[in-house]
Amino acid sequence: MSASLTSSPETIITELQAIVGDDKVRSDAEILLSHGRDWTKAHTPAPLAVVFPRTAAEVQAVVKLANQLAFAIVPSGGRTGLSGGAVAANGEVVVSFDYMSHISDFDPIDRTVVCQAGVITEQLQDFAEEHGLFYPVDFASAGSSQIGGNIATNAGGIKVIRYGMTRDWVAGLKVVTGSGEMLELNRGLLKNNAGYDLRQLFIGAEGTLGLIVEATMQLTRAPKNLTAFVLGVEDFNGIMNLFNRFQAEMDLTAFEFFSEQALQKVVAHSAVPRPFESVCPYYALLEFECLNDEVEAQAMALFETCVEEGWVSDGVMSQSLEQLKNLWRLREDISETISKWTPYKNDISTIISRVPDFLESVETLVTAQYPDFEIIWFGHIGDGNLHLNILKPDGMDKDEFFKKCATVSTGVFEIVAKFGGSVSAEHGVGLLKKPYLSYSRSEAEIALMRQVKQVFDPKGIMNPGKIFD
Amino acid sequence: MSASLTSSPETIITELQAIVGDDKVRSDAEILLSHGRDWTKAHTPAPLAVVFPRTAAEVQAVVKLANQLAFAIVPSGGRTGLSGGAVAANGEVVVSFDYMSHISDFDPIDRTVVCQAGVITEQLQDFAEEHGLFYPVDFASAGSSQIGGNIATNAGGIKVIRYGMTRDWVAGLKVVTGSGEMLELNRGLLKNNAGYDLRQLFIGAEGTLGLIVEATMQLTRAPKNLTAFVLGVEDFNGIMNLFNRFQAEMDLTAFEFFSEQALQKVVAHSAVPRPFESVCPYYALLEFECLNDEVEAQAMALFETCVEEGWVSDGVMSQSLEQLKNLWRLREDISETISKWTPYKNDISTIISRVPDFLESVETLVTAQYPDFEIIWFGHIGDGNLHLNILKPDGMDKDEFFKKCATVSTGVFEIVAKFGGSVSAEHGVGLLKKPYLSYSRSEAEIALMRQVKQVFDPKGIMNPGKIFD
Structure with a gap:
């Protein structure tokens, strides 16, 4: 599926510069490192270049160029992902939304606001507060994560029980598909049953179908006391x-x-x-x-x-x-506190009523295999989402630890499958969970996902290798 | 796209009988009339037969047979639709869910319950109430409409402002795709970001991608006073x-x-x-x-x-x-009161803040063209959804009235397009709104919808001719 480079890097960079301007295409080592990966830090970044468009039209031109010159695109938001969804390790062009952070068209009656994809979550939260309203999706990385990335990964967080996930706050979505079409999906409507709701497909697709360039976000009444x-x-x-x-x-x-x-x-x-x-x-x-x-x-x-x-x-x-x-x-x-123990982290879910048995099964498995490992549990019981953290014992080599954890992973995902749970509750699949997708989704579903990708991204240039191969 | 009959009606009926039993395949005039259309009554029903499966496995066998013998399927729930989505006017096999109305697997902690597709909305509402809970999606036809149909049309109603549409209450969905695959989508999880959320595609697809056979429905706290x-x-x-x-x-x-x-x-x-x-x-x-x-x-x-x-x-x-x-x-x-005036009905929406101008534009248009027509407005301001009703003047011929209304429709949809609204807020597209889909959706979107249908229903046997051709 992944597109191979058939044009020279120089040609690609020259053409990109023609679209966004010379200073908005960068290929220095520093930017390739910072913008070529997310918080997972598990892969070695190796993008060809990082491009910083400022408008939806520029993004569309970049995608059309990618179709023409056959290069792959990796979207880059706040890069706070924990599944490697924003990793560019194979000479891709990273499209960063850092210069698309404009908020506009606030309407107090609709309680909606239009955000470019690069608006920071906290920026939207603050904007809502200034207008006496509330943007309720909240999580630890709200100070860095971008709305486009939140939508692409359907970010959850600590208020899901009352307010749902990011999906529930997207009233409209402007996207550029893998084939370079600009779509304006749902346009802020609360009620709209005119054909398939394609907006829903782009939410949580981790940039594999196209690029989110703008979103109309719903706000709500601010909570009291x-x-x-x-x-x-x-x-x-x-x-x-x-x-x-x-x-x-x-x-x-x-x-x-x-x-x-x-x-x-x-x-x-x-x-x-x-x-x-x-x-x-x-x-x-x-x-x-x-x-x-x-x-x-x-x-x-x-x-x-x-x-x-x-x-x-x-x-x-x-x-x-x-x-x-x-x-x-x-x-x-x-x-943040446990990060100094270089923890193995896993984000899994089941239905709420099965959480006690699920947690016990996972704990029994880890304790039996590695009695010296310290397990730190926390999570969102209200929505069945557990965060399993295993701390690296002092003195154990990092590689050895993660090798042992890899065997834990398989066991954990077998338990997830047995409990009908999800291998990724809120962090997405990206690269890290890709080998385990079949523990949550049937072969028929994965085959259909591949075909759906083919519809929106026929040349396979959009974030190739993420979610599935 | 629509499948032509290549097998004889006798062969099809015999094979259907082999799946569901002789008495669960009917082709008498009465049942062909009752189960061959919905509340629109605008088309002459002409199905080949009506089949009444009792299990998901029987539904799957019927779809596999349809692929094999190349006949078209029209799903039939409570047939309370107002857009002709359940009309079978071309020798299709109607699959009725009347004998699949079992409720099971209620869990008070998850507050979910598993419904076969034929469970009546009111039956679910009553079940929830008996267990001290609440199923909040409510509308005039709750006593007849079925859960499968509600999901296929993403039914809305009178409490959307607080509780959302049917989409928001579907925690899991068991479907048979047009190619005969049985998929169990999302399985009741509240948090699940493991790949594309295909469940969302089936919600509101009006049976054009496959048949909904079972749903895990979310319940909530009963409202007080x-x-x-x-x-x-x-x-x-x-x-x-x-x-x-x-x-x-x-x-x-x-x-x-x-x-x-x-x-x-x-x-x-x-x-x-x-x-x-x-x-x-x-x-x-x-x-x-x-x-x-x-x-x-x-x-x-x-x-x-x-x-x-x-x-x-x-x-x-x-x-x-x-x-x-x-x-x-x-x-x-x-x-119900105005039904005696044989009203022209239209279900349209815009964003909330534009409702006053939108309503005025539509009223001006109708009054200018037909000053004698009486307009009855009602609807859901909280979600931007207006129901336009025009009463037939006493003494005017029915056909003449609806012919005049057809010219009104085009004008109304032009206003809808100008206001960025929806040609179908909550009733779906079916047959009635199909000619007007492009007033709400771009050609690129419609082309993508067709390709998505192709993925799930490669032979075009699922409710052909609905939403788009």
Whole structure:
């Protein structure tokens, strides 16, 4: 499928310069390194050049040129991906959206706003806030990730239980297909049943069908007085009971969990205090809009019920924005804190009700094979998404560690398949999960995906080798 | 694209009987008439036979047979469609899901339930209610429409502003593609970014890619103490101001509108009283969960603001379930009430902020061309979806009326195109909107849709001639 270079690098660069200008095509070592990979750092970047278009028309011209000269394109957003979806290791032309970060056409009645693909997530969040609204998709890399990349990977994060994934906030999408057609999909409409919703195909396609150049994003009412509980629980069934009980009565904005090991790491490496004295195997973080005194009383009553039922052994509720932020740090700082142990990371999901058995199966597998490995669990119980992290033991060689983890991966994905889960809950497939796609998708589905790609990208020039070969 | 019959009708019927049993293949005149069309009644039904499978495996066998013997299939749900999507007028085999109405595998933690394609919408709503939950997609035909058909047309309805369309409630989808492959798409997962989300393609594809045989449907918390305002407004800008103001502060579950003409028709033909004495050009129906006294006070304060601003001239708030139901009847009974005038109906949308200008443009057009025609407007302002109804003047011949309306259609769709709207907001394209698809979708998009169909239905046997030729 992947396009081979039939034109000389010099010709390609000259033609690219004719489209975007000399200074917007770069091939110095520094930029090839920075823009040739994402956060995975697992592959050696080797793009031919990095091009920085400023308009949708320039992007379209670049794609048409790629068809003509037969070079491959790798889209590049904030490069915060964790699956290698933005890696360019085979002489591709990287199309960066760094110079397409304009926000326009805000409408307060529609509560929509048009973003060029390179708008940073936080930039959109701030824009919404300035206009008394809210962009609810949020995650640790919001300060660097770009809207185009978020859409291409259908980014999830910490508020999915209430607000859904990026998919749910894309009211319109302007794309350039692999064959160079510019499509304006759905154009901001809330209700539109006029033919296939092709917009949905581009969301989560990781740039393999075409390039997202612009999106009309939906905003919503800003949440009021967000308030969080952190509750200590003895076992996973307790977490599920807790989840079930709260969800039946209240509209939660988040339901996260983390283990005592995760908590210990965070408090040992930052100024954030433990939430309370009791030590529990697991903790749940619940967040809701405390709209008024009645909601607060209801939340407290539910908490007390959960204590009486024996599901919760201790707990704390935030009383200020400061306390809310500190409780969130217990969960949000985990990833950065454990990064010094060069962790093996895996992002998997199952249906919510199977999470306890799923987690136990994975833990049993890892512990049996590598009893010395420390496992750090955290994730989004409210949507069945677990982040498995295995820390490299001090003194173990990095390569040896990752080699051992590779055997873990196969076992983990076998469990995922047994539980009908997903090999990639929110990080996408990219290069890293490609060998394991068949644990989540049937051969018939993968064959159909290949044919769908063929429709939009007949020459196979769009992010070749990602998701499937 | 449409498959021609190359096997004799007798052979086809015999082979179908071998799959589903003799009594589940019918070709008597009565069933050919009832199952060969939908609510549009615009085409003369002429299917070859109607087959009633009971299992997904039987459906798959029928599709494989269709590939082998080259006959076309038309899927048939509750046949409540308004675009002719379920019309079989060319000797097709109708596959009815009337005998596939089993609900199973309810899980209270996941809040999901597995429905065979023939489950009636109301059956699912009742099931949810029995389990203390809620299936929120609701519309006038909920007592007849089937889940499979709802998904195939991405049905919308009266609660879209809060709960979205059918698309948002499909956690998993079992389909048989046009080539006879059985796919299990997404399997109930809330987070799953492992490759293209093919489930989204089947939603809203009106049976042109394959047959939906089973769906895992998401349920949610039951709303509490639903309460409605009906407010009289002087002009459409007032409605928009009202909408904007309420939406900024509260989570509305509905925001509907109807005209004085619509109201007059309903109160003249039923026992429902006018909401209040004042006569206003338009009325808005707002619904929200009145969770506690504070929410009620907030709603009343917003209402008073709207009166002070001059947007609202009169209003009433429901104080009981009985009153809530009566207020809703003012809106929900319109369609049935006006059916005696054999109305021309059109289901169109634009972005919310453009609704006032859009409505005025359409009204100006119709009034200029046919000053004697009475226009009845109602619809879902909260999502930009208007239902245009033109009543047949008494004494005018039906054929003459619809001929005149056909010239209205072209003008209306030109306005739709000018406003960047949709020629079908929630009713789908089917046969009726097919000639107008290009007013909403570009030629490039339509060409891509055709190629996508080719991938899933290479022999063109699935609901041929619907959406596009």
